[in-house]
Amino acid sequence: MRCPFCGNDDTQVKDSRPTEDNSAIRRRRSCSACGARFTTFERVQLRELTVLKKNGQRVPFEREKLERSIRLALRKRPVDEEKVERMINGIVRQLESMGESEIESKQIGKLIMEGLGNLDKVAYVRFASVYKNFREVKDFEDFVGTLAGEPEPEKT
Template sequence: MRCPFCANEDTQVKDSRPTEDNSAIRRRRSCNGCGARFTTFERVQLRELTVLKTSGKKVPFERDKLERSVTMAIRKRPVEEEQVERMISGIVRQLESMGESEIPSETIGKLIMEGLEQLDKVAYVRFASVYKNFREASDFEDFVSELADHEKQ
């Protein structure tokens, strides 16, 4: 494993343990070149996934991009990192188990929306504002009133 700080390829595993949900192995490493310490994660990948964008363009699925989107939505919210990791791992498992190698971006967005709705309502609205392309304050008002109506049922 290459050191992210100095690019030295001589690194050493200091500690390995499963993540809380047993979906990955967390490894603490140290670089023999610069002495820096860093963490890597080893996960099972069932199949190569491709995202089919609404424009028709196909791009490789990137778990990191999914994590960044969710992290932006939950920024400064009282959500534990483990909860987010479980949600993301669950979404990835769902995508891999669909049996399709090409996944429409809308499907990924819907799964994120479902996960965030259960995790944190504010993060859910934040993500929805980007996903549904809100243009005006009235878009937020409409969405939040629909959410409130849904919760009353």
């Protein structure tokens, strides 16, 4: 593993242990050149996934990008970190176990919406505002109305 501080390829593992949910291995490493210490995480990857975007572009799936968008929606919300990590791991497992190597971005968005809907309603609305491309206050009102049990109006 390359040292993130000096770029040296010779680093040593000082400590390894599974994460709390056993979805990864946490390794503490030390660089033999500069002496810096850093942590890496090793996860099982069942298959290489490709995301098919709305514009037809194909890009490699990045767990970090998924995590970033979820954490942005959850920013400053009182949600337990362990629940967030479990949700992210669950989404990634669902994507990997679908049997497809290409996944449409809207399918990923739906899984995130489901997870956030169960986790935190404010984060759910935040994510929906970007995912559903809200343009006016009326879009928010209509969407929040569906959360309160009113049917969502038809878009023209």
